[in-house]
Amino acid sequence: xxxxxxxxxxxxxxxxxxxxxxxxxxxxxxxxxxxxxxxxxxxxxxxxxxxxxxxxxxxxxxxxxxxxxxxxxxxxxxxxxxxxxxxxxxxxxxxxxxxxxxxxxxxxxxxxxxxxxxxxxxxxxxxxxxxxxxxxxxxxxxxxxxxxxxxxxxxxxxxxxxxxxxxxxxxxxxxxxxxxxxxxxxxxxxxxxxxxxxxxxxxxxxxxxxxxxxxxxxxxxxxxxxxxxxxxxxxxxxxxxxxxxxxxxxxxxxxxxxxxxxxxxxxxxxxxxxxxxxxxxxxxxxxxxxxxxxxxxxxxxxxxxxxxxxxxxxxxxxxxxxxxxxxxxxxxxxxxxxxxxxxxxxxxxxxxxxxxxxxxxxxxxxxxxxxxxx
Numbered sequence: 524x525x526x527x528x529x530x531x532x533x534x535x536x537x538x539x540x541x542x543x544x545x546x547x548x549x550x551x552x553x554x555x556x557x558x559x560x561x562x563x564x565x566x567x568x569x570x571x572x573x574x575x576x577x578x579x580x581x582x583x584x585x586x587x588x589x590x591x592x593x594x595x596x597x598x599x600x601x602x603x604x605x606x607x608x609x610x611x612x613x614x615x616x617x618x619x620x621x622x623x624x625x626x627x628x629x630x631x632x633x634x635x636x637x638x639x640x641x642x643x644x645x646x647x648x649x650x651x652x653x654x655x656x657x658x659x660x661x662x663x664x665x666x667x668x669x670x671x672x673x674x675x676x677x678x679x680x681x682x683x684x685x686x687x688x689x690x691x692x693x694x695x696x697x698x699x700x701x702x703x704x705x706x707x708x709x710x711x712x713x714x715x716x717x718x719x720x721x722x723x724x725x726x727x728x729x730x731x732x733x734x735x736x737x738x739x740x741x742x743x744x745x746x747x748x749x750x751x752x753x754x755x756x757x758x759x760x761x762x763x764x765x766x767x768x769x770x771x772x773x774x775x776x777x778x779x780x781x782x783x784x785x786x787x788x789x790x791x792x793x794x795x796x797x798x799x800x801x802x803x804x805x806x807x808x809x810x811x812x813x814x815x816x817x818x819x820x821x822x823x824x825x826x827x828x829x830x831x832x833x834x835x836x837x838x839x840x841x842x843x844x845x846x847x848x849x850x851x852x853x854x855x856x857x858x859x860x861x862x863x864x865x866x867x868x869x870x871x872x873x874x875x876x877x878x879x880x881x882x883x884x885x886x887x888x889x890x891x892x893x894x895x896x897x
Contacts, residue, residue, distance in 0.1 A: 559584040560730035569709035592624035601651040610646030616662040617681030621653025635883035658690025685807040688768040692778035768835040806854035851889040
């Protein structure tokens with residue numbers, strides 16, 4: 524190869540490398556300032572897959588909110604709480620709806636409930652044990668590892684219809700064989716997974732790319748196949764995994780069965796520790812807002828796929844009734860009071876301030892009406 528041509532090729536490669544590097548730096552500057560992702564809040568954990576970092580500070584920004592989310596010395600998105608407390612303690616389990624990092628701390632339904640409760644029972648507290656991006660399995664393990672230390676009198680599980688079935692189906696903690704859960708702990712993480720976790724907890728661009736890829740069926744499947752994630756994922760499927768609770772499919776059946784078994788574990792654990800278990804069913808935006816329902820499920824038009832938007836609620840109600848577990852389904856109340864998406868952000872799936880306030884009011888009223896607290 525002529526020397527000039529070789530030098531030209533090296534020059535082009537260097538220019539390409541510099542261009543890519545410059546583009547990534549520019550993208551990071553833009554995304555970190557205008558579309559900040561949830562960074563540095565979670566760490567890998569062999570028992571929970573991931574758990575909150577202690578004393579972390581993360582700014583979440585988007586078109587509809589800009590919030591600084593902080594964890595305390597125990598990793599909770601909450602004020603500091605002593606383990607020893609003589610009054611009434613309620614521990615709130617759940618995912619990002621409970622964690623409530625998209626609003627200020629005092630605007631989340633956990634803290635609103637605490638404020639209302641203290642007007643009736645001065646010596647009381649509500650401990651926010653919510654962790655984003657978790658299913659019932661991780662929330663149950665977190666109760667055993669951390670939240671039980673607060674000696675809760677009541678545990679409220681806030682079950683989000685939108686992805687808790689899907690997260691339980693894809694659980695890393697529990698496999699599913701012959702109708703039984705298989706405990707896969709301790710979870711082993713490859714060097715590749717640790718490296719990628721380091722990137723997507725430090726760089727907004729990487730985190731955003733991950734989020735986009737996980738939203739696509741094909742790209743999501745590829746990520747699992749190459750070993751970036753390990754979960755009970757099918758090799759391929761033609762439906763959104765988070766839509767499965769509303770459909771009829773083999774994945775739907777397994778997600779329901781695994782969820783029941785995990786709920787059994789949680790129920791038995793609270794019973795054995797003398798704790799009252801209460802469950803709140805948190806509806807999806809599509810269950811409350813007709814316009815959002817039509818937008819989201821339009822992909823199934825003319826496919827012969829039947830959507831049953833209340834199916835998971837009926838199934839859970841039957842389960843809780845059979846176990847004599849107190850529960851409140853927020854769906855009918857939210858749907859009745861909704862006026863053109865009153866309670867959710869328009870683009871983000873989470874509660875806005877009004878949604879958190881209404882949820883707290885409904886939970887508080889049910890606790891009193893059912894004489895769970897008095």
